[in-house]
Amino acid sequence: MRVTTNTMTDTLVRYLAMQNSQLFKLQQNISSQKRINKPSDDPVGMGKILNYRNNIATVDQYLDNIEQAKSRIEFSEMTLDMVDETLDVIRAISKTEATGTTTSRNIAADQVKDLYNQVVDLANSKFGQNFMFSGYQTDTPAYSHTVEISGGTADTINFGLSADSSNVTLKIQDNNGNVLRTLAPADIGPGSDGINNVVWDGRDDGGNLLADGLYIFTVEAFNASNDPVADYAVYNGDDGSVTYILGEGTRLSLDADGRNIFSPENPDGTPAGINIFEVLADLIYALENDDTSAIADQTKLLDRAHTQISEIRAANSPRMYQLETTEEFWSNYKPKLQELLAKTEEVDLNEAVMQLKNIELAYQTTLATAARIIQPSLLNFLK
């Protein structure tokens, strides 16, 4: 075949360009440490890389969710532990006061009142910004003397009494302690031992409808002998639970219904266990009235309350175990994903540098050959 000068130069230029582009590609790979710098480098590999990255990010989220669930259980456990300790103190007082002289009982009653408030505060613990034991009603305290107006209608006012009383006064206040409405015994009617419901029209003393929101009320009740009747708070939440996403299709629900701990109920609303607040209120009333047999009764009920709380605490244990094993699973899974990602995405530096050396050699050889071939021509030899 007749080969002209142009054929040789064109071919050399083509091969040099080809080697240059190979060098460029390797340079990119080495600088970025990635084998795949654009989708066309390895389309299937690119798809896999995106998949691994997404999976790793999702696993991170699951681990995050698990952390939060664990925190919640730990916090709940801590709270219930303190409740148990407080009840222990109360039980000790109660045992002592079941017998003996009367002089210490009023002091004991005041002590138990303070401890009662502590237990109420613990029942109204917040996890973050949310009340822990109110079910879905995380913006409402679980056990408190509160009543809500929404949409212009006031809820029923619920509270408990430790004895019958025909002299019950309710004072409804705002958050600053200003009394907005006083409901007199005549408006309310006689109160009974146990849970009482009072309807309120949502209006203040001047007859004006109050704004939507949460209001606090206080209860003052006296028995026939004009002795004070202790009152106790009723549950304001619902039966909601907190659900955490532990994995695709894996959920963990943590019960948040405070009643299961403090005042269990049957589905029809009848009591199904120990209502701790009722027991404490009854104890206060018994102490104030020197009713030793009642004191002894409440002491027995406090024993059962301790069992009730222990059962709840025990139920958290398998849940904690599930969280920890799931956490371990994801913690082991994640490095495997990262390894797969690295294998697919990253360049093997040794291999790349070797290839670079090879192509460099080829390139230099081509250049040297080019110089030798295209330079001489007949002109050099004609005289």
Place this chain on the structure above:
Amino acid sequence: MTDIYNVMNIAGKALMNQQKAINVTGNNIANVNTPGYSRQKLIVETSTPLQSGIGPMGDGAEAVRIERVYDRFLGVQINAETEALGQWEAQKDALAFIEAIFDESGDFGLSRSLNEFWTAWQDLSNNPSGYNQRVIVKAKSEVLVDTFHRMFSDLQNASQGIDADIEGAIEEINLLTREIADLNQKIMETESTGYSANDYRDKRDLAIKELSKMIDVNTFEDASGRVSVSVANGQTLVEGNTHWSLSTQMNVSGTRDVLWFDSAGNSVDITSDISGGKMKGWLEVRDVDIANYLGKLNDLVQTLANEINTLHSTGFGLDGSTGLDFFIGSTAADIQIDSAIVNNLDLIAAASTSVGVPGDNTNAIRIADLQHALMMNGNSSTFEGYYQSLVSEVGRKVQTTDASYDHQYEMVAQLENRRQSISGVSLDEEMMNLVKFQHAYDSAAKLIATADEMMQTVLNMI
């Protein structure tokens, strides 16, 4: 009759011939790097022999014509393969730009935005009434929406870039057809004298080759040496010394159509009839590939928005509201977060019942679960999976186009080499010829000198 004058005659002719030969060689050397140049040869034939007393006597040589060394069939082949090369080249360049739009190697693309959107809903499920979590859901949703917008406008830009390329190419095509028409005229005039118009033909061949790269053409040479060129569905671009122009026009979809104008000024839309060259490559990428990718992106957006809206409207916001869509719009261009939600984060519906507000996170969990739901591709792929396969598809397309281009490039290079070996100027060969003709010239000059001396001798005899 043979005599001294005859010798002079022969020598004179020889001198002229060698001079012409050196001229042709000089022309070859000067044009060694001219693109499209075919080397020329001086064809020399022996003159008609004279009758002499001892039989026919040779009368020297005549330069008959100058021929260009040229393989016509090879020319046709090169044009055809150049057409394909043009098409692959245009596709390769246009797709490289589009690949950059789907470039996920840096982890800043749609894949990341979509994943973070889902994890934001999981965070919300951990604290459904939390203000921070709602802010994050809104922020990640805005990033997702912005990413969709950006990809749409990038694809639009790619499409417009191609339209600009098409417009530029049309101007070049019109220039080339004008040149071919002019050359037709010159060649016809030159060849009417009976001699081949070598240089003009080379130029015209080059123009036709460049035209082939741009758009698919059919050529036909008639008896008087004029080439007629037609395009697409038989519309004539060049006939004789007349040429017809192409132009572009914006159509209803916002892209440009290619038009051909006849003598009366009526236009014919030839866009769908173009089947080769760069024009075909560009049109293919613009009308098939970009439309495909945009279509898939829009599918993703529409299904995502639909599914989320369906769940979201059954849920309840912190203020008890329900029935609200989360996204408005259904294409990558117009999707937005509902402005009511943007202004009031309480409207994000995490709860599934009105009494469950604010602690119920069931609806947030349902929406987060959509991450794994097989909603795309006939219910066989997740949203993330669908996008991953779209990215792979783009990568594969670029890969195969690059491979086709490389293959075609090699093919054309081989044909060019072949053309070079037939028509190319070899400097070494021309140098040799130069020496050869120079010697012959010297010899012919010597012949004249000898004949002159002979004349002198005769004259001195008198």
